[in-house]
Amino acid sequence: MGRPRTPLLDRERITTTALELVDEQGEFSVPQIARRLGVQTGSVYHHVDGRDGIVELLRERVAEGIDPGTLDERPWDRALAAWARSYRAAFAAHPRAIPLLMTSPVRAPRVLAQYERAVALLLAAGFPLPEVMPVITALENVVLGSALDLAAPETMWEVADDTATPRLAEVLAAVGGHRADRGFDIALEGFLADARRRLAEA
Template sequence: MGRPRKALLDRERIGATALELVDEKGDFSVPEVARRLGVQTASVYHHVDGRAGVIELLRERVTEAIDPGTLSDMPWDTALERWARSYRAAFAAHPRTIPMLMTAPVRAPRVLAQYEQVAGLLLEAGFAPSLVLPVITGIDNIVLGSALDMSAPDTMWDVEAGTAVPHLAAAQAAIGPARADRAFDLTLAGFLDYCRNLLKHSPSGV
């Protein structure tokens, strides 16, 4: 028999399979990935550095849906807002990856390159180096928290008849099905306004 035209196992297939498992059950193990691919666990380890390596493949697969063009040729705050919206949409498609990825250091080169773009954008805008990571982390928290919220029920406060919370009940009735989107818009707008003000009054902001 001739050699197969396509490798039976590669990093792309490992990442895709791990993402399937996380989407289904919220977690994965390397042996589970191997079983689903029909290979030995040792074969997976030939391509990745254990569980941590698979997590970075997951990160790459989810973040490849973020449009890098949002960070080009526009004012920093417009770019950051557009990037945040694309970033949120990418993770909203895979909300079960969020707890795992938020607690693991970012190592994937393609993902680091995108954060490098954001850091460069902020530095060029005049943010002091000491403010760049707080701003990036703030965007991460807003985006990932909201992406996770998008998978929650629209009605998050279970107000039963007779419960003495009339103000909360009225607020919940008024918001309708767009609670997560409106909360994201409000929080992102407030954060960007704060950053604009921070830049305006920063001694290093030139």
């Protein structure tokens, strides 16, 4: 029998399968990937550098949704805001991947290249060296928290008895749609205002 024209296994298929599992259950294992692809577990290890290697492939796949060109915009705060919105959209598409990716070190070269551009943007704007990573970390806190919020129900507070929490019931009735988007806008503007203040005081 001749060899199949399409390989049964490659890094692309492994990444796609791992992301499907993460989207479904928030986690993956190499044996699960192998079973879904109909191969032996050892065959998966021939293509990737263990579980950590698959995590980095997932990071690269999710980060493909981030537009690095946003970091070319000027001034710096406009660029950072555009990058934040693109970053949020990419991770909101795979919210269950966030805990997995945020609890392992970033090693993927293409992802590190985006951080390099963000660092260069802030340094060129005049941020002191020790302030750059705290600023980026704070932005990620806003972005990733909001990306998780987008996966939550529109109404996160279920008030069964209006008389027990009347003010909460009142504001929930008044909030209207797009609560998560509006909350993100407030948090992002607050972050940018603080970053501008820090830069002015530097």
